[in-house]
Amino acid sequence: EADIYQTPRYLVIGTGKKITLECSQTMGHDKMYWYQQDPGMELHLIHYSYGVNSTEKGDLSSESTVSRIRTEHFPLTLESARPSHTSQYLCASIAEMNTEAFFGQGTRLTVV
Amino acid sequence: GDSVTQMEGPVTLSEEAFLTINCTYTATGYPSLFWYVQYPGEGLQLLLKATKADDKGSNKGFEATYRKETTSFHLEKGSVQVSDSAVYFCALSDQTASKIIFGSGTRLSIRP
Numbered sequence: 315e316a317d318i319y320q321t322p323r324y325l326v327i328g329t330g331k332k333i334t335l336e337c338s339q340t341m342g343h344d345k346m347y348w349y350q351q352d353p354g355m356e357l358h359l360i361h362y363s364y365g366v367n368s369t370e371k372g373d374l375s376s377e378s379t380v381s382r383i384r385t386e387h388f389p390l391t392l393e394s395a396r397p398s399h400t401s402q403y404l405c406a407s408i409a410e411m412n413t414e415a416f417f418g419q420g421t422r423l424t425v426v
Numbered sequence: 427g428d429s430v431t432q433m434e435g436p437v438t439l440s441e442e443a444f445l446t447i448n449c450t451y452t453a454t455g456y457p458s459l460f461w462y463v464q465y466p467g468e469g470l471q472l473l474l475k476a477t478k479a480d481d482k483g484s485n486k487g488f489e490a491t492y493r494k495e496t497t498s499f500h501l502e503k504g505s506v507q508v509s510d511s512a513v514y515f516c517a518l519s520d521q522t523a524s525k526i527i528f529g530s531g532t533r534l535s536i537r538p
Contacts, residue, residue: 320469348527355464355513355531362525372525404469408526412458412477412520415526417469 317341317362320405320418327395327425335390335421343416345367346388348372351402352419363388395425430455432516438507440537445502449490449516457520459483459492459499464513464531473501473514485503486532508536 316341327333339347344365349357359372363382377399378392388407390398391406433448451459458477474483477492479494488503499516516529 355533357515357528357531359525393435407471408519411521413473414460414475415462415470415519417471419469
């Protein structure tokens with residue numbers, strides 16, 4: 315059983331609202347990732363972190379931001395939500411490269 | 427850079443049929459290779475992995491062999507069940523890469 319949690323599971327929000335998607339893990343992993351998953355299933359890396367106070371942008375340009383103030387917590391924030399942000403967002407963590415990644419159950423975001 | 431190419435779907439099979447989902451990779455280092463599975467409404471979970479050439483990963487009747495000479499890691503199962511219906515992702519990670527590299531995913535549907 316993976317000890318990585320995402321909240322909320324589902325969110326419907328109006329255009330222009332600020333939202334924060336939460337991701338927490340209790341495994342002490344330094345490396346954490348945010349992926350956006352489109353309806354065609356493909357995963358797009360939008361942010362990652364190698365540890366506290368380390369954040370990097372991923373391959374897909376995103377208007378979101380992340381922070382890593384504590385090892386276990388890696389929240390993703392959208393300052394002003396738009397319909398184009400409607401998607402599933404997956405958070406993952408990994409102890410070391412070459413080892414298994416653990417995923418949260420995802421947040422399905424709908425912006426109306 | 428590193429990349430993963432996997433068979434496009436959707437793949438539809440009858441119960442008890444033989445399954446192959448092809449996956450090939452390019453990598454500059456010595457990656458570990460993974461298959462992840464995503465059931466409807468869930469995050470990804472590890473199905474099997476192999477960490478070096480000629481290793482065979484196996485789990486729940488699924489198998490994949492790390493073939494360095496053909497840079498492949500094809501997923502196979504001898505007799506699929508309806509419960510195997512899901513999306514399957516091939517992936518790699520290595521010490522030189524800063525990210526986990528995923529294929530585009532293959533949706534598998536099994537008919538009773």
